[in-house]
Amino acid sequence: MDDDVIFQVTSGFEDIAVYCSTYTSALPIILLLGFFTSTSMQRWFSLVTTMAGTTKVIANFVMSIKENQPEGHQIVQQYTRWILLGWALTFRLICKPLKRVFPNLTSLQNAGLLQPHETLLLEREPASNHPLVVIHWNLTLLKLCNRKGIFMDISDYGRNQDLLMGFKKSCGDTIKFASKNIPFALIQAVTITVYSFGLASLMARQLTEKHTPTSFIIKYFPVLNTFQYFLYYLWLKFGRLAAYPFGDDENDIDIKRIFQAHIEDAVRWLSLYSSPGLTDQLVSMSLHSSSNEWMINA
């Protein structure tokens, strides 16, 4: 009876081993990962190239305002602040690390991006509308500038509108990317497939090794086997990363750092209006000491 049990268990194990061997065929996994990853990467690359930037819209506004206007400094600064605010309100909706930095409107107010009376107005609207509201304010500011006649040229009114609309569209596209991307259920399924493949390949290996007479194989080749699994794991991880690019992973897009860079850049472009003295000095200094040394090599 004991023998029978052992036989049953052994043959049962062997069955599993055979089953696992079929299951661990690398081809379906590779195809699955290939299609999944190339799809999520195409999306990710298109996101990276279209992600909303603030430089163009800010620099163009600053450049198009006449110099030495009353309230010129405040207007330019306010437009810039609202662009940054719109950016922050957009990425807050889709990026958890930024959401942790700005959990509510008060935190944005504390960062100086929002004024108290603006907070009151924003609080009346759902969070998904906040970026639109801020763009609405900026459009009003453009109208005000036009009414005051502080644009360098009549065409600047239209150009700034176009750039603001472009900014609005890329904010909207980013939200669309986050909400209308590869569905969660599919990613979960691919993940479980790869993990269960790893488990099954482990079992299949241990059992087939049993009837080999050498321990040589055990020593060297499971390394290759594990490596193969590791490759699929890496591939999967890359596909997941591309599907959720705004998470906490160290390879994710670091929105917090990018926002900081946007603020620093904004200050730089602002200085074109607010404190042009220093750069003007540099420009004229360079002009007077100009040399064509660099042309000699050509």
Next chain:
Amino acid sequence: MDDDVIFQVTSGFEDIAVYCSTYTSALPIILLLGFFTSTSMQRWFSLVTTMAGTTKVIANFVMSIKENQPEGHQIVQQYTRWILLGWALTFRLICKPLKRVFPNLTSLQNAGLLQPHETLLLEREPASNHPLVVIHWNLTLLKLCNRKGIFMDISDYGRNQDLLMGFKKSCGDTIKFASKNIPFALIQAVTITVYSFGLASLMARQLTEKHTPTSFIIKYFPVLNTFQYFLYYLWLKFGRLAAYPFGDDENDIDIKRIFQAHIEDAVRWLSLYSSPGLTDQLVSMSLHSSSNEWMINA
């Protein structure tokens, strides 16, 4: 004789099992799904990014009309209403849920998007021409504005035409997407393939398990098998979803909600002309209490 019958039945069943095992090879299914889904997804992503929006065309018109004009409010409001009407008439053609909300022109009239005399004119044309007719009206309105000289600048006449033509094109592209997409017969065939694969894999499984001595396998591994099928089912569902994005499924694009959002946005942009008082107040309040606190971190 009894034995013979049993043998015949058994061997017949075994034949089917063998046949099914060949049929249930995962590779063709994965390749089929891979190519099918990546094609329909590429189409879907391109739809999502090019889907007609109303913001740009409305906001630009509102911004380009001189302030304090007689009939200014009505003109701006009418242009906006017709843009929304054109959007609704477009998506009514291709999206069943919206078709249920607006089954006929009277329902649009009840929603205030259409006036009685406009309904009479639209009824003379086939439904597929309705969006074009409404764009025709808006072009006439642009001519009227130009004749009245209420554009801020001569270039606004051309810019608004361009934006209106862009709106027309994206409406046309959306209809093209719905009518000239992956053919129904192909999708149906892929669906039946995946379903019959599920059935065949079930039969193959039950029979091979017969001659294994342990029930261990039955307990644990059909789970994995079912899971594999579930993965293909999910993949297929995703591909179908991408091919028919405007259906009733909970993952489909919710056109009704989007239309509601377009109306709300339109009201917001309209307020730039119709009731600028409130936002102007906000803008000047913000201007006078401006601080550069946010720059300090930079």
Next chain:
Amino acid sequence: MDDDVIFQVTSGFEDIAVYCSTYTSALPIILLLGFFTSTSMQRWFSLVTTMAGTTKVIANFVMSIKENQPEGHQIVQQYTRWILLGWALTFRLICKPLKRVFPNLTSLQNAGLLQPHETLLLEREPASNHPLVVIHWNLTLLKLCNRKGIFMDISDYGRNQDLLMGFKKSCGDTIKFASKNIPFALIQAVTITVYSFGLASLMARQLTEKHTPTSFIIKYFPVLNTFQYFLYYLWLKFGRLAAYPFGDDENDIDIKRIFQAHIEDAVRWLSLYSSPGLTDQLVSMSLHSSSNEWMINA
């Protein structure tokens, strides 16, 4: 000897069956079809989105001509007719159904799209140059309008040139698509492969069934087998359709219907200049009875 012959024939048949079974492996067929169809579909989708339209170029011209000009009606109508003529001359080159409608220039003259003296000029050139000649005429017309000073604004001269050049380019791209697409020899080869696969899979099936003891399989499973072949056939048909989108197939792009729609649209846009009375009336009627009922829901 009889037995030997029977044996020889039988074993010969079995060899064929084995050969066919190898040949009927679904994988190469699926891969072949997958790559072929996804390539031709990518091309097809890009064609559908870039196919030359007439709306933009016509509507912009009509909108840019000053009202109440002498010969204004004729100029606007002639420009429109030539755009439609250019479209017809382009698609005649690549689309057989349209070629049957307009087999020669006389048929276009009978349709009123060409005048007798224009036919004489076109007949001097090869058919592939006809669209270019007509665009040349339209450029001359633009120059005439500019000389007469009947453009609303100086920039309209340039904008209409740009749009006309865009129209020329999309006509050229369509011809390129038809002449520089997936080569005929490759499509023919893929087609024969799928057909011979169907034949081979049929033979393989009949022979293997011989040594199965049950007729059960014959009854139910060839259904699945035929279905599998039907799927490949559908896939192939879709790929071929995408490679030759302008044929006689019922799923092909119906160029004749599209041309009819372009004519109807052209008449609509023309009415913006020629008979604005009716639409103007509608616009002012709507303006005076305007209500903001639709805003209430927002």
Next chain:
Amino acid sequence: MDDDVIFQVTSGFEDIAVYCSTYTSALPIILLLGFFTSTSMQRWFSLVTTMAGTTKVIANFVMSIKENQPEGHQIVQQYTRWILLGWALTFRLICKPLKRVFPNLTSLQNAGLLQPHETLLLEREPASNHPLVVIHWNLTLLKLCNRKGIFMDISDYGRNQDLLMGFKKSCGDTIKFASKNIPFALIQAVTITVYSFGLASLMARQLTEKHTPTSFIIKYFPVLNTFQYFLYYLWLKFGRLAAYPFGDDENDIDIKRIFQAHIEDAVRWLSLYSSPGLTDQLVSMSLHSSSNEWMINA
């Protein structure tokens, strides 16, 4: 001993046959060809749609010069000639058949595209810079036109610059395509793979047929086998064609014929300035005999 040798040879041959059978598995070849061809075709299609055209840049220049200017004819003609020269100098670099037509600058001079003193200047520069030098001349010509004030409108100066820069960019992109495309070594490797596959599949067939009792198979099925190989050969040829589109193959893009067409078109656009009489006559004839017959069908 004889028997032993025969046995050795036979079993050696069988080994090769088995080896060949493994090697002739169609799947790797199909995958290799699938990825290779779809990559080179994507590149090729993008080349075909972006290949430098001369129409837009020439026609716009001709249309933007005021009529009846002194030297107007010469200026327009010279600009056109230099655009054609730039095109020829670009495609000479990458297309062998055109290189044979224009082996050196003297041949271009003989064709009337280059004047003797221009040849002297070009000879100082390496061939890869020639297109840039000619664009430099055209920029100078634009400056001259601006200085002379013969542009219809101030904006024409900028527009012609933009178009010239666009022409320069598409010339540069074409050169990039030819120099930075799929590397030669890879194409060579794919080619040898397909050829050796053909050889191996031939050997495998001849040997396996030895032990089949019927000659039936030899009669009918090698046809299918050869056909399969022929398919791969076609596929490969198509991929190679897409990788080197400017060669001597009859399916290649016929640059010589295209250049001839560009010259003919250029003469057509030039006639807009140089000899407008004929077309003007046509336009006014058409205007006076205009009918709206074509509208009746609508």
Next chain:
Amino acid sequence: MDDDVIFQVTSGFEDIAVYCSTYTSALPIILLLGFFTSTSMQRWFSLVTTMAGTTKVIANFVMSIKENQPEGHQIVQQYTRWILLGWALTFRLICKPLKRVFPNLTSLQNAGLLQPHETLLLEREPASNHPLVVIHWNLTLLKLCNRKGIFMDISDYGRNQDLLMGFKKSCGDTIKFASKNIPFALIQAVTITVYSFGLASLMARQLTEKHTPTSFIIKYFPVLNTFQYFLYYLWLKFGRLAAYPFGDDENDIDIKRIFQAHIEDAVRWLSLYSSPGLTDQLVSMSLHSSSNEWMINA
């Protein structure tokens, strides 16, 4: 005992050979390489077509400055130098060979691209901000030109801003490409897979050959086997090249040569302003000796 050891070793070796044979299946490798390479090539082609160029931004600036202005030469030269500096500072960040040419700001100063007081300002900022700082200087220069009124037309101010912003964006995209491309870990894994496949396929071959009676196979067929491996190696190399296009490999994009070409081009465009005499002479010479010989063939 000796026999037993030999048996153990032999059977152990045979196990490895069998293991290696499974491992050396070409399909997973081909699929892996196919997906990997087509992804990295798509990225690479998009890089090549969008890589920042300096021609457009420089030539447009030069063309838009009024002739014979005080300091005109210096302004035009300085703008050009800063564009080239911005390009060099960008590619220094991502391209090792250029980093070796310009290891620090002093080396740029020695090349005449940077002036001492500019170096001082740049040193205050992190290297990743350098391109932005230089674009900031150029924006200031544009403001100065506008203030001085040396633009040919008011619209030139805006156009040059747009081009400068376009230059900024393409610099940013290039940096994004280098930093947010296919992750290093994945490439490493693919590389090791292909190398270990080569090793395994070598072992599998040597052992299976042992029990074949002919040395014929060893003589001829390892050639094919090695060739197959060589193909994968080539494919991999191509994929890696596309992932890191700015390295030291001879097939990489030669940034140093490209930078030299940009400098030479810049000198050419500069001569449009600084020394137009020579080209003007050429233009008028060509004008006076113009012939329409080239039109005769048409």
